[in-house]
Amino acid sequence: MKDIAREAGVSASAVSFALNNRAGVSPGTRARIERVAERLGWRPHSAARALSGESAGVLGMVLARPAGSLGVESFFLQLMSGIQRALAPRDHALLFQMVDDLDSECELYRRWWAEGRVDGVVVVDPRTEDPRPALLASLGLPAVVVGGMETGGQAPPTGPRLSNVWADDTAAMVTIVRHLYGLGHRRVAHIGGIGGFAHTERRIEALRAEAARAELADARSVTTDYTDAQGAEAARGLLAQTTPPTALICDNEVMAVAAVSVAAERGLAVPRDISIVSWEDSVLCRTLHPQLTSLSRDTEEFGRHAAEALLAVLTGGPGRRVTVPLPRLIPRESTAPPPGG
Template sequence: MEEAVEDAVDDAVDEQPPKRPTMKDIAREAGVSASAVSFALNNRSGVSPGTRARIERVAERLGWRPHSAARALSGERAGVLGMVLARPAGSLGVESFFLQLMSGIQRALAPRDQALLFQMADGLEAECELYRRWWAEGRVDGVLVVDPRTEDPRPALLASLGLPAVVVGGAEPTDGPDRRDAAAAGLSSVWADDAAAMVTVVRHLYELGHRRIAHIAGVGGFTHTERRIRALREEAERTGLADARSVTTDYTDAQGAEAARRLLALPTPPTALICDNEVMAVAAVSVATETGHSVPRDVSIVSWEDSVLCRTLHPQLTSLSRDTEEFGRHAAQQLLDVLTGGPRRRVEVPLPRLTPRESTAPAPEHR
């Protein structure tokens, strides 16, 4: 028994990991020179059709695949797209938006045998440094840029590097000599009309009699955050709302709860809260319950994003519903189109649809 165990251990030690096949291996098997293999597999002239076919058959049988670094050095594509997220790492695991967005991106990439290189960065400067390194090393063919800012150095940087990019959530073009958006840099973008979506939510609450509306917003300086804040302010002016304000956060449940706690502790608290994601909306419901406010009797709550959390919480959350996976697919497909010589475009996705549920009701003074 001991001898059998020792033999098995010896066999395991002697067993070497499989060796990655090289062009020299293919040349030896096919009976040709290494240069002929290089010409054939890099789709260059210099070998006959019959020799090329024989080399390709041997390469397939041996399981040979081109090395990404070698392809980059030879000017070929790496077969990889990049995406960097400069947000707190803790915000990614709880918010459904990015998980659905990345699922949609994969739907577009998988049939094209493209990979996604995803990395977190500690701030915008670190993100820009990553782009410079990826470009210098030939690591990626192009990048998907998320969370566009009102003062954003990334579009101009990517344009100067010549690194193809699509800005996800890019704003509508603005005028002026100091523009730093995707359109000014000549990049493609895929975006949603956050201003129109905010108007939809505010009008729903206004029709229910709410005149004191607070917005628990995302990160200040993000273009979609600023568009929502501006749209709330303009709609408040148009309809004569007594009180409408926005409070910025980092999208986490902790800051969402803190913002809700401060707002509900005001001498005259809001009767409706609009939360920029479902995580903060759930946190707001919890804070309302803790502080003796009934949802929706005392305060109505709306989530900007819809997810299973919104549908399983009690009360169920009124939400803006959109196909985030399709949003991601559109963005990735646009980048793939650019890489194959397609035009740079601005693609607007359909307006999110408001889905009323149990968390919104007539304002207390209008019942």
């Protein structure tokens, strides 16, 4: 407020009156003060906390995906549950917001920082070319990134106030492909998530590398927005090919269930005619008939690790990289040898 008063050529009390919408300043002075405040990026809550020395007691999390992409997918609900479980004993809360795109997400970080709304942020869905670590570093806003950030052999971004909690997507894809190869599958397709997401690109790269190593006759990936609609569309396209795949790997359980439905509409039986694997395990995978072979991991624990890594930075600790256990493949009824295998 002193900076605004100096810039506007008025007293600090005049700034307080103007920005708190109180009487005591003329309309012209109020307008001048508001223009200076906007230019300096000042927000009332930010100043109050700066003066009191108090933290916000809140961590932020932004999801830049289409709202419909969440559907019945369990991953983010379990992740947020794990984060909140770690925050509750420390009297911190989680502020969650959905936005349309990455630009909107970055703008929201700027606003949260200017308003002092959050002490730090949980960043999800790392990109192959991700502006967020550099932006958060420039703001001085502590962060933890959930998911591996490196792709194409590039090292992940690092920083004194940036932590990273990740699982090995490459090894997980290798586990799935080797399971299918062992059953006799040589034509494998991957219904992936959003292109440009680091984990999507790593899974695509891992499938290609493992297919080359095992000399698979055909291995391909199709990207989607994680919804059942696009998952079904991708499955239809793949199964309509002249030489369709004998196995599908789906990046979440919603798309895996959609693929089972598409197989049924084409008169194909799972797993007699087509095997299907879900990257995420959930109650859907266990209650569907046939039950879906899935990768299983403790997503709540993943969230707890992320929150604790961020809280450690907030209390003066260094940024660090935390590796969570590799997801475990649970073979169920949806995978079997291919037709004629």
